[in-house]
Amino acid sequence: MWNFIHKLASPPHFYKLSAKMVPWFTIAGVLLVLYGSIAGLFLAPPDYQQGDAFRIIYVHVPAAYLSMMTYVIMAISAGIGLIWRMKLAHAVAAAAAPLGAWFTFLALITGSIWGRPMWGTWWEWGDPRLTSELIMLFLYFGYMALRNAIDDTVKADRASAVLVLVGAVNVPIIHFSVEWWSSLHQGPTLVREGGPAIQTAMLYPLLAMIFGFTFLFAALLLSRVRTEVLFRERRAHWVRDLVLSAEEAA
Amino acid sequence: MELFAMGEYGAYVWSSFGLTLIVLIVCVVQARRRHRKTISDIRLRLRAMETIE
Amino acid sequence: MPGLGQGLTAIIKRDLLLAWKRPGDVLNPLFFFAMVSALFPLATGPSPEQLALNGPGVLWVAALLATLLSLNSLFLSDHEDGSLDHLILSAQPLTLLAFGKTVAHWLVAGLPLVLVSPLVALTFQMPGRTVGVMMLTLTLGTISLSLIGSIGAALTVGLHRGTALLSLLILPLAMPVLIFGARTVALAAADDAVAAGVYFLAAYCMLALTLAPFATAAALKISNE
Numbered sequence: 001m002w003n004f005i006h007k008l009a010s011p012p013h014f015y016k017l018s019a020k021m022v023p024w025f026t027i028a029g030v031l032l033v034l035y036g037s038i039a040g041l042f043l044a045p046p047d048y049q050q051g052d053a054f055r056i057i058y059v060h061v062p063a064a065y066l067s068m069m070t071y072v073i074m075a076i077s078a079g080i081g082l083i084w085r086m087k088l089a090h091a092v093a094a095a096a097a098p099l100g101a102w103f104t105f106l107a108l109i110t111g112s113i114w115g116r117p118m119w120g121t122w123w124e125w126g127d128p129r130l131t132s133e134l135i136m137l138f139l140y141f142g143y144m145a146l147r148n149a150i151d152d153t154v155k156a157d158r159a160s161a162v163l164v165l166v167g168a169v170n171v172p173i174i175h176f177s178v179e180w181w182s183s184l185h186q187g188p189t190l191v192r193e194g195g196p197a198i199q200t201a202m203l204y205p206l207l208a209m210i211f212g213f214t215f216l217f218a219a220l221l222l223s224r225v226r227t228e229v230l231f232r233e234r235r236a237h238w239v240r241d242l243v244l245s246a247e248e249a250a
Numbered sequence: 251m252e253l254f255a256m257g258e259y260g261a262y263v264w265s266s267f268g269l270t271l272i273v274l275i276v277c278v279v280q281a282r283r284r285h286r287k288t289i290s291d292i293r294l295r296l297r298a299m300e301t302i303e
Numbered sequence: 304m305p306g307l308g309q310g311l312t313a314i315i316k317r318d319l320l321l322a323w324k325r326p327g328d329v330l331n332p333l334f335f336f337a338m339v340s341a342l343f344p345l346a347t348g349p350s351p352e353q354l355a356l357n358g359p360g361v362l363w364v365a366a367l368l369a370t371l372l373s374l375n376s377l378f379l380s381d382h383e384d385g386s387l388d389h390l391i392l393s394a395q396p397l398t399l400l401a402f403g404k405t406v407a408h409w410l411v412a413g414l415p416l417v418l419v420s421p422l423v424a425l426t427f428q429m430p431g432r433t434v435g436v437m438m439l440t441l442t443l444g445t446i447s448l449s450l451i452g453s454i455g456a457a458l459t460v461g462l463h464r465g466t467a468l469l470s471l472l473i474l475p476l477a478m479p480v481l482i483f484g485a486r487t488v489a490l491a492a493a494d495d496a497v498a499a500g501v502y503f504l505a506a507y508c509m510l511a512l513t514l515a516p517f518a519t520a521a522a523l524k525i526s527n528e
Contacts, residue, residue: 037267046257053259059270099277106273110266117262131482138475145471149462158525159458163472166454166518169510170475220277227285234292243292 009088011229012238018222025219032212040205047202056114058205062213064107067136068171070100070217074143075168078161088225090157091232093164094147095224099217101140108133128177129185132170139167153232310395311403318407321380328376332412333419336369340423351428358427359437359488365423366416366441367448367481371470373412374452377404378460378523387460391527397520405453405516413445429492436491436501440484443504450508450515451476457522480507 008014040058047054074093081089111130112122124130143160150156178185190196196203233239254260305313322328343361344354381387390400417438424434455473459465487500 041263041267051259052257053262055259055263056266059266063270098280102273102277106270109269113262113266117259131478135475135478138471138478142472142475145468146458149459149464149468155525155528159522162454162518162522162525163458166514167475173479216274220281223281223285227281227288230285230292231288234288234295239292240296243289244296 009086011088011233011236014088015226015229015238015242018226022219022222022226025215025222029212029215029217029219032208032215034212036205036208036212040202040209044202044205050118053114053117054202056110058209060107060110060114061206062209063103063110064133065210066213066217067100067104067107067133068174069214070096070103071136071139071164071168071171073221074100074164075171078164081157082161082165087157087232088229090161091228092221092225093161094157095228096221097140097144097147099220099224101137101144103217104133104137104140108137127185128181129174132174132177135170136174139170143167305395307395307399310393311399311406314390314395314400314403315407315410318404319410322407322411328373329411329415332369332373333415335372336365336416336419337423339365339368340427344427354426355428355492358424358429359433359492360485362420362424362427362437363441363444363481363485363488366420366445367477369416370412370445370448370452371473371477372466373408374449374456374473375466375469377408377453377456379456379465382460382527387523387527391524397523398516401453401457401519401523402516405449405519408453409446409449413442413449416445417441433488433491436497437488439501440487440504443501443508444480444484447480447504447508447511448473448477450511451480453519454515454522457519457526460523460526480504483507 008017036058041055044055046052074096077089077092077096080086081093108130111133115124116122143163146163147156147160150159190198190206198206230239230242254264340361343357347353347357378387381390391397393400420438420441421434424437429437452469452473455469458472459469462468483500483503487497487504490500491497
């Protein structure tokens, strides 16, 4: 087992292994998202209170969940990179950041679109969950800005790693904000005592979307890490051989 | 067509899904472009170094 | 080898002495605070009701901006003349020294702000009891900001366009302080209970006190390699 992990940490091995994983993750993701979208949009019954507007949940929840999961992945990778000085871990954190920012943006926008008919407002400045998700977006921007500002890759890795870890405090705040403070945003639907508070016809498409998005995210992340690895190892022999060989397409 | 109306919430639901789709596509396109550019940059540099030798 | 307590007081004394020789370090943020506060009534009109309503928020934003301005110089002069290297290599733990510098920074930038704030608050028609709450929240808030800010200052020391980047890094972490600080003062103005807000600010301050110095020390080592 340790041999496998040890091998994984080696950039050329990671590059080869991830090449095989990306297509599978993509297919799984596309299939799940297709099922989830069709079932969620057309098969699930309309909500008692919200009518058809509730269907936005099928994109909003995956986006919001991923915006937090990405940050957690970044924080863990940053921690591993700092403690064990593993270059690949830093590459993962760097590759994940733009994805996390996009998902956070999506979560905020779809949430806003959903909020307009439901709460009567595009935005609510006083709301703790909206505010902490917005803070999350700024944390991503700050991370990318700091990385950009430092030329030396190793220094940029380590400085941004400290930043990610400091900002990690925000993640539990986002999740628990709806329980700790009064909020327009509804409380937890899935991860709560007594099990999910949603009927199965609505639940299954939602789970499919969550898993599907996660697979797509994994595929995207792995491809971005591959690019990152190529760039960081550009002077290595294995990269030279790879790039010059005709087989390397996209 | 009534399916697509989504009660009176059609605009909201479809714009959300549409935006999500666009963002996903943008991510994929961005990732691929970046990958291709990285490879071609490395290739260029290697060729340049070969001509120097 | 001098003890930890001596190391701490030594660095605080040193930074205070340096600030004493450069009164601009204290005065500039104060003037900035006063001027930014003045901008709002100039822009939105002097109606007393509006001023009373906006006062807590305006004062807090001005305090936040003034603090951000003052943070850039936290490590800058040490970085420029090389004493930062000495601090990092010193026998005293860097965490302690970073904490000491942050304490000095608050004494030079945060405390004067708190002391001057009643003068500005009066121009916003703030009633007496509210001024007291405002000073309390500003004290807790500026301490948190100095601590969080020291992390950002350590990460960006010596970087091109460091101040803008510093603000960008700090703002997400400073937002909760601003929200609860301003809201609590607004509650006090409306004669509502302020305990919850004060507790939150105190808790955030405690969190910053216990965690920030370590992060700052780590960031200093990384930035200075």
